Amino acid sequence: MGMFEVIFYLSSCGVCLFFLSFLIKLFSKVWWTPIRIQSMMRSQGIQGPAYRFYHGNAKEIIYRATNVLSNPKKLSHQNVFPTVLPHIYSWLKLYEIFNNKDGEFLKLEIDKYYKKLLGDGIATTRGDKWFTLRRLSNHAFHAECLKGMIPAIIASVEMMLERWKYRDSKEIDAFQEFKVLTSEIISRTAFGSSYLEGQHIFDTLIRMAVIITRNIKLVKTTDDVESDELEKGIRNSIINMMKRREEAAIMDQSSDGFGSDFLGLQLKAHHDDNSDRRISVEDFNHLDCKTFYVAGHETTASSITWTLFLLAIHTDWQDKARKEMNMIINEALRLYPPVVNVPRQVQRQVRLGKLNNNCCNYATQISYNHANCCNYATQISYNHANCCNYANNFITCILSSNNHNPQIWGEDVHLFKPERFVEGVAKATNNNVTAYLPFSLGPRSCVGSNFAVTETNIAVSMILQHYQFTLSPTYVHSPVPLITMCPQHGLRIMLQPLHLG
Ligand code: HEM
Numbered sequence: 001m002g003m004f005e006v007i008f009y010l011s012s013c014g015v016c017l018f019f020l021s022f023l024i025k026l027f028s029k030v031w032w033t034p035i036r037i038q039s040m041m042r043s044q045g046i047q048g049p050a051y052r053f054y055h056g057n058a059k060e061i062i063y064r065a066t067n068v069l070s071n072p073k074k075l076s077h078q079n080v081f082p083t084v085l086p087h088i089y090s091w092l093k094l095y096e097i098f099n100n101k102d103g104e105f106l107k108l109e110i111d112k113y114y115k116k117l118l119g120d121g122i123a124t125t126r127g128d129k130w131f132t133l134r135r136l137s138n139h140a141f142h143a144e145c146l147k148g149m150i151p152a153i154i155a156s157v158e159m160m161l162e163r164w165k166y167r168d169s170k171e172i173d174a175f176q177e178f179k180v181l182t183s184e185i186i187s188r189t190a191f192g193s194s195y196l197e198g199q200h201i202f203d204t205l206i207r208m209a210v211i212i213t214r215n216i217k218l219v220k221t222t223d224d225v226e227s228d229e230l231e232k233g234i235r236n237s238i239i240n241m242m243k244r245r246e247e248a249a250i251m252d253q254s255s256d257g258f259g260s261d262f263l264g265l266q267l268k269a270h271h272d273d274n275s276d277r278r279i280s281v282e283d284f285n286h287l288d289c290k291t292f293y294v295a296g297h298e299t300t301a302s303s304i305t306w307t308l309f310l311l312a313i314h315t316d317w318q319d320k321a322r323k324e325m326n327m328i329i330n331e332a333l334r335l336y337p338p339v340v341n342v343p344r345q346v347q348r349q350v351r352l353g354k355l356n357n358n359c360c361n362y363a364t365q366i367s368y369n370h371a372n373c374c375n376y377a378t379q380i381s382y383n384h385a386n387c388c389n390y391a392n393n394f395i396t397c398i399l400s401s402n403n404h405n406p407q408i409w410g411e412d413v414h415l416f417k418p419e420r421f422v423e424g425v426a427k428a429t430n431n432n433v434t435a436y437l438p439f440s441l442g443p444r445s446c447v448g449s450n451f452a453v454t455e456t457n458i459a460v461s462m463i464l465q466h467y468q469f470t471l472s473p474t475y476v477h478s479p480v481p482l483i484t485m486c487p488q489h490g491l492r493i494m495l496q497p498l499h500l501g
Pocket residue numbers: 018107122123124134291292293295296297299300303337338339342343399438439440443444445446447448449451452453
């Protein structure tokens with residue numbers, strides 16, 4: 001058995017900055033150091049179960065990748081989680097942090113470059129501005145609006161399936177396919193019929209992200225100028241689209257007003273008679289789909305990928321899935337949560353676990369290298385060596401900390417068993433609200449969660465209507481929780497068209 005171990009080093013707390021690091025990875029092709037991991041893995045006949053270990057030292061993590069095909073059904077899905085003693089994660093503390101009742105735990109502030117990319121958008125702002133944007137976004141993802149987006153989702157999946165028909169080989173890398181799919185879906189749902197123009201905006205965003213990555217360490221004036229121009233270009237494109245849509249709505253009184261895509265919904269809010277609810281052009285620009293694109297593109301690609309992965313192993317569930325998708329999606333999000341951890345900045349010295357007077361239960365403490373001291377859900381950034389309770393520290397909440405807790409899920413916790421969710425999430429978790437947090441919790445939880453689940457549901461159901469699939473012999477199992485939980489070597493599956501009678 002050619003077991004193989006890879007050691008790599010996490011950069012400091014930056015690894016936990018969900019959105020920021022998402023961009024670094026997505027656009028710059030900078031994965032991690034040392035980059036040799038990939039080629040080394042391929043060059044070894046990687047076998048055996050995959051595990052991730054934290055050692056005494058925070059900066060050292062060992063991965064083992066595996067070719068699971070010898071007995072895929074026996075694969076334990078334990079591999080993907082930080083194995084930092086799950087029982088020490090206090091549910092109460094996670095609850096306190098995410099609900100943030102006293103305003104102590106804030107989203108991180110981002111620098112000027114990231115601001116150009118994301119705007120002062122919903123994912124990054126705080127206070128009143130965030131509140132306005134959140135209210136609008138909640139509306140955009142409300143069930144009624146979601147219904148209006150379903151045709152766009154179906155059209156994108158149909159395009160993908162059409163492409164698959166003409167492939168010479170029956171083998172595809174589903175992860176790459178789903179990244180294209182989710183990008184297409186966001187573009188269509190954001191801009192409706194103008195989605196090609198939307199794709200152009202996203203291409204510009206990618207160029208901007210490259211500049212931003214270049215400037216993580218070094219600020220260059222030429223890059224400042226270029227990124228200003230790109231930002232201006234995006235802004236103008238959006239304003240032009242907005243104007244054209246306004247004109248069309250005035251000309252064509254019989255149409256459905258501004259439309260039901262994000263662009264239309266924002267225009268409605270821009271023209272709202274109620275001045276409290278009205279949004280300015282400035283807000284409009286910040287709310288724009290840039291944020292949704294960044295937040296909702298790879299996360300959903302990851303969710304669809306792992307759902308398909310589990311179905312490719314458990315082919316008996318493909319039939320059942322044709323009837324019942326939700327519990328499979330829930331189980332996939334439990335075993336392979338796209339977002340593993342989220343950071344918060346602590347405003348002032350704070351004591352967590354108010355109902356629980358153990359020593360050392362501060363939000364701002366612990367690191368992997370202080371294993372003997374105060375192990376909590378709230379992992380402090382690695383560069384705060386002291387076990388301390390200072391304000392202005394970063395903490396990282398590991399959303400998946402309870403996903404593999406046998407006290408919650410039972411001894412078969414590492415197995416794929418969608419039937420756990422047969423009576424819904426509340427029943428499966430015995431009403432423990434912090435036991436299962438794929439979309440986080442509290443006011444800053446994922447605004448696109450319904451959209452993401454709908455998208456995953458439609459995409460997987462449509463694939464299942466046309467194909468049976470299994471893992472390709474070339475698949476190597478190596479889930480890596482970078483920004484989203486990615487299959488490091490893609491998800492290579494074999495498609496078998498269904499002959500529908
Ligand atoms: C399976 C797919 C997805 C997962 C697992 C996921 C997960 C998350 C999580 C954990 C957060 C909380 C981050 C934090 O607390 O700092 C979040 C926030 C957010 N997500 Fe998602 N997400 C997904 C898909 C989407 C989609 C499709 C969209 C939009 C199109 C979206 C838009 C957002 C936005 C705007 C926020 C920030 C909300 C705020 O700060 O008020 N997400 N997401």
